[in-house]
Amino acid sequence: MPDTADILRLESLQVHFPIQGGLFDHVLGRPAGAVRAVDGIDLNIGRGEIVALVGESGSGKTTVGRVITKLAQPTGGRMLFEGRDMTSVQGSSALRPYRHRVQMIFQDAYQALNPRHTVFDVVAEPLRSLRLVGNASQLTERVSEALASAGLNPPGDFFARFPHELSGGQRQRVVIAGALAVRPGLIVADEPVSMLDVSIRAQILQVLVALRDKHNMALLFITHDLPLAWLIADKIAVLYLGKLVEIGSADDITFNPRHPYTVALRNATPQVGANAGRAELRGLQGEVPSAARVPKGCRFHPRCPLAFDRCKQEEPPAIEVGPQHMSACWLAA
Amino acid sequence: MSESTVRYSQRGGARAMKGFLRQFLSYGGAQVGLVCLVFFLVVAPIPNILVGPLQTAINATGDFLAPPSGEHLLGTDEVGRDVLNLVVHGARISLTIALLATVISLIVGTTVGITAGYYGGRVDVWLMRLTDFFFVMPSFVLALVITPVVLEVMGRGGEILGFRPSPFVILVVIGLTSWAFVARIVRSQTLSLKERTFIDRARVAGSSNFSIMVRHILPNLVPQIAANGALVVAGAIYVETSLSFLGLGDPLQPSWGTLLSLAQRAGAASAGAWWYLGAPGVCVLTVSLSFVLIGNALDDTFNPRRRVIP
Numbered sequence: 259m260p261d262t263a264d265i266l267r268l269e270s271l272q273v274h275f276p277i278q279g280g281l282f283d284h285v286l287g288r289p290a291g292a293v294r295a296v297d298g299i300d301l302n303i304g305r306g307e308i309v310a311l312v313g314e315s316g317s318g319k320t321t322v323g324r325v326i327t328k329l330a331q332p333t334g335g336r337m338l339f340e341g342r343d344m345t346s347v348q349g350s351s352a353l354r355p356y357r358h359r360v361q362m363i364f365q366d367a368y369q370a371l372n373p374r375h376t377v378f379d380v381v382a383e384p385l386r387s388l389r390l391v392g393n394a395s396q397l398t399e400r401v402s403e404a405l406a407s408a409g410l411n412p413p414g415d416f417f418a419r420f421p422h423e424l425s426g427g428q429r430q431r432v433v434i435a436g437a438l439a440v441r442p443g444l445i446v447a448d449e450p451v452s453m454l455d456v457s458i459r460a461q462i463l464q465v466l467v468a469l470r471d472k473h474n475m476a477l478l479f480i481t482h483d484l485p486l487a488w489l490i491a492d493k494i495a496v497l498y499l500g501k502l503v504e505i506g507s508a509d510d511i512t513f514n515p516r517h518p519y520t521v522a523l524r525n526a527t528p529q530v531g532a533n534a535g536r537a538e539l540r541g542l543q544g545e546v547p548s549a550a551r552v553p554k555g556c557r558f559h560p561r562c563p564l565a566f567d568r569c570k571q572e573e574p575p576a577i578e579v580g581p582q583h584m585s586a587c588w589l590a591a
Numbered sequence: 592m593s594e595s596t597v598r599y600s601q602r603g604g605a606r607a608m609k610g611f612l613r614q615f616l617s618y619g620g621a622q623v624g625l626v627c628l629v630f631f632l633v634v635a636p637i638p639n640i641l642v643g644p645l646q647t648a649i650n651a652t653g654d655f656l657a658p659p660s661g662e663h664l665l666g667t668d669e670v671g672r673d674v675l676n677l678v679v680h681g682a683r684i685s686l687t688i689a690l691l692a693t694v695i696s697l698i699v700g701t702t703v704g705i706t707a708g709y710y711g712g713r714v715d716v717w718l719m720r721l722t723d724f725f726f727v728m729p730s731f732v733l734a735l736v737i738t739p740v741v742l743e744v745m746g747r748g749g750e751i752l753g754f755r756p757s758p759f760v761i762l763v764v765i766g767l768t769s770w771a772f773v774a775r776i777v778r779s780q781t782l783s784l785k786e787r788t789f790i791d792r793a794r795v796a797g798s799s800n801f802s803i804m805v806r807h808i809l810p811n812l813v814p815q816i817a818a819n820g821a822l823v824v825a826g827a828i829y830v831e832t833s834l835s836f837l838g839l840g841d842p843l844q845p846s847w848g849t850l851l852s853l854a855q856r857a858g859a860a861s862a863g864a865w866w867y868l869g870a871p872g873v874c875v876l877t878v879s880l881s882f883v884l885i886g887n888a889l890d891d892t893f894n895p896r897r898r899v900i901p
Contacts, residue, residue: 327795350799357797369788374810384796436796 264302265340265443265476266326266360271299272334273321273500277550293550295321297500298335300576303444306474308467310487310508312523313497316546319480322497323446326478327362328353340443350387358388361437365449367429371421377432378417381405384440404439407472408432409465427458431465438469444476445469452481463490484523488512493582496520499557500549502576506583516585518562556588564589614892621888624881631878635682645680645845646672656857656864666866669857677850678870684846686878688762689827695766696823700773701816705804707774708781719778726771731830734764738839757841761834765827773819780815784808814893821886825879832875847871 274292296318303309313319324330325337328344337345344356361384364370371380381401384390391397405413408431421429430450437445447466451459467490469475481487487494487508494511496504496519504517515521522542544561547553553560559569568588576584577591615621634641646652653667660666665674707718741760754762784790785808793803834840835848842849850871854860859867 329791329794350794350797354797357795360795362792362795364788364792366788370792372789372793372807372811375807383793383798387797387799387802433792436792 263305263341265305265307266301266303266478267338268299268301268322268326268335269338270335271296271301271322271325271332271337273318273325273330274333291550293548294500294552295549296325296332297549297552299497299500299502301495301502301505303476303478305443306470306476307493308470308477308479308491310479310481310491310494311497312481312484312487312494314482314546316499316549317497318500318549319482319497320448323362323448323478323480326444326446327360328356329362354388357384358390358440359443361440361442361445363430363433363437363445363447363450366453367426367433368421370433371429373421375420376417377405377410377419377421377424380421380432381435381439384436388440390440400439401435404435405432407438407465407469408435409461410435426454427461430454430458430462434462434465438473438475441473442475444478446478446480448480449482450479451486452483459486466490484512484520484527496523499546499552501557502584502586503558504583504585504587505576506580506585510580510583514580516579516583516590517558517587518564518589519558520585522561522563556586611892615888618888618891620884624884624888627877627881628885631682631686631874631881634679635686638676638679638683642673642676642679646676648672656859656862656867658864659866665870666864668853668864668867669859674850674867674870677845678847678874681845681847681850681871682874684758684844685828685831685848685875688758688765688831688846689824692762692765692769692827692831693820693824695763696770696827697773697816697820699767700770701777701809701812703770704774704777705781705808705812708778709785709800709804709808711782715778718774722771722774722778725768726775728768731833733768734761734830734834735837735839737764738834742839755841755844757839758844758846761831761839764834765830769823769826769830773816773823776815776819777812780812781808784811814889818886818889818893821882821889825882825886828875828879828882847875851875 272294273296274294277291277293299322301309311319311322321330325332328347331348332345335345336343339356339359347353347356375383378401381404382397385397385400391400401417402413405411405416410416410428410431416424416428416432421432424432430453434450450466451462454462466477466479470477479487479490484494488511491508494506494508495502496511496517498519504511504515504520511520512524515524526542542561543563547557547560555571556562556565556569556574559565562569566588572588574586574588574591576586579585579590638645644650648670651667651671651673653663653671653673655667655671656669657663657667663673663675665678668674668677703718703722707715707722738757738760742757745756790803790807793807798806831846832848832851835846836852836855838852840846840849840852842853845853848871851868854864854867854871857864857867859865
């Protein structure tokens with residue numbers, strides 16, 4: 259496969275969680291609804307590419323990550339990994355080759371570590387389960403290498419430690435080491451730094467970027483923080499209520515956003531600088547609607563300052579507004 | 592690896608153990624229970640060294656129903672056997688049955704509980720209905736029905752896995768009727784554990800369901816299993832004593848319950864032979880009380896509301 263081909267391709271991916279209707283709904287013949295957590299997403303991730311998935315809480319960004327790591331099952335659409343359809347593959351043994359290539363970094367490093375496992379056990383687990391090493395010395399070598407890449411030096415000092423003996427930053431490094439021990443082609447990082455002190459964030463981000471540079475690993479970086487996404491990503495995808503509203507290069511999305519939601523997200527972010535101030539800060543009006551009752555037409559129209567009649571009737575498709583830059587807004591048409 | 596690893600593991604492990612012991616021993620009940628239990632656990636395996644071989648009507652040494660004296664510290668029974676000798680030998684039988692029954696109960700209960708909690712759905716429903724069945728069934732009545740049937744079918748002779756038939760049946764019956772309680776506790780803990788992020792991580796790491804249950808969920812259940820295991824032992828001793836008292840025990844391997852039954856039949860109570868009824872009675876009371884005290888102290892020690900489990 260050529261190096262330019264995408265490592266992961268999501269084609270109108272859909273995750274709907276059915277709502278269990280009550281007895282009354284059954285009797286009255288009311289249709290049971292569904293929570294449309296992810297409602298048709300097309301996204302490509304290239305080899306060695308860092309893609310940021312940005313959105314508010316409830317936008318479905320974590321669900322996308324869980325589908326890619328096969329922790330959740332899509333209800334529609336397709337997921338192609340290195341050209342192979344992985345949509346319906348299930349079961350731990352059938353997924354072994356896929357797990358070898360796709361790993362995950364979790365938001366809360368403390369919750370992600372079994373309190374009764376040592377650091378060595380944590381990092382060795384994927385190597386053992388996926389049967390990637392032949393003997394004990396090889397295992398020790400791979401674990402040391404992963405810990406060192408994640409910035410835990412000297413690795414041997416950490417082998418027998420338990421999670422509660424580590425600081426927050428060290429725990430997140432252990433989680434990262436566990437993910438990269440198998441040398442995957444794609445890592446899904448779900449808000450990997452949001453639980454960390456600002457001073458430690460930069461170090462963890464450096465580790466992630468170094469991985470891409472050294473091993474050509476692709477990274478799907480899930481975050482709610484637009485400036486952070488710009489800092490780390492090549493490409494940014496903005497998610498609103500289960501649908502991508504804008505996707506483009508990090509610079510385009512940050513400095514030339516074409517969707518009112520992206521603009522609103524940017525304006526809601528405090529900036530430090532001469533011409534910035536409290537007056538510049540404009541929050542978004544209202545709350546994200548429930549994914550169980552997605553608004554008709556453009557799903558952003560109830561909160562959009564620029565909405566007009568068409569927005570309430572028809573859902574805008576993804577419209578090309580520049581090279582590799584799409585926006586799902588009628589104003590862009 | 593090298594020496595630093597060893598140093599850390601010793602330090603971490605020793606510190607955790609020390610913290611646990613300090614907390615556990617701060618409960619008065621735990622201290623009392625532990626002292627009593629250690630006493631019986633030391634006595635039980637070595638009855639022959641302490642009081643000589645088990646006495647029978649043939650090699651009995653004393654008078655009939657003689658009160659405690661220098662020669663017979665706890666008096667004698669109706670055929671002249673030394674009661675101390677019988678009680679010490681009874682400790683071995685009673686504790687063996689109770690502990691083995693608890694092992695069976697914990698293995699079955701933990702397996703059913705983890706499986707039901709982890710898989711959920713239909714597996715959970717069916718396993719929990721089965722558990723409910725055993726939960727509401729009075730174990731004592733079940734044991735009372737099963738024991739004579741099995742004894743009738745297999746006879747009282749021979750040995751099963753080193754046990755004579757009647758103690759063996761008693762221990763299996765107790766084991767199989769007391770697991771429901773364990774299964775419910777294990778299931779509820781599993782339900783909350785399986786939602787933790789480290790289970791997701793294990794799945795992404797490629798671990799199979801079996802490996803997640805054994806390597807991730809089970810180690811986190813140890814506190815609950817230990818605390819409830821101690822309570823199950825107390826219950827097992829009680830049921831074993833009752834069944835033996837009703838005559839389902841083995842006269843050739845007398846447990847404390849068998850002794851109480853013999854004492855009852857010999858009319859010890861009306862004859863004023865308080866030592867004959869009292870000795871095994873106090874033993875049963877002490878041992879089950881110590882297990883209850885230890886179980887409660889373990890429960891308090893591990894209780895997340897009092898102490899945050901790391």
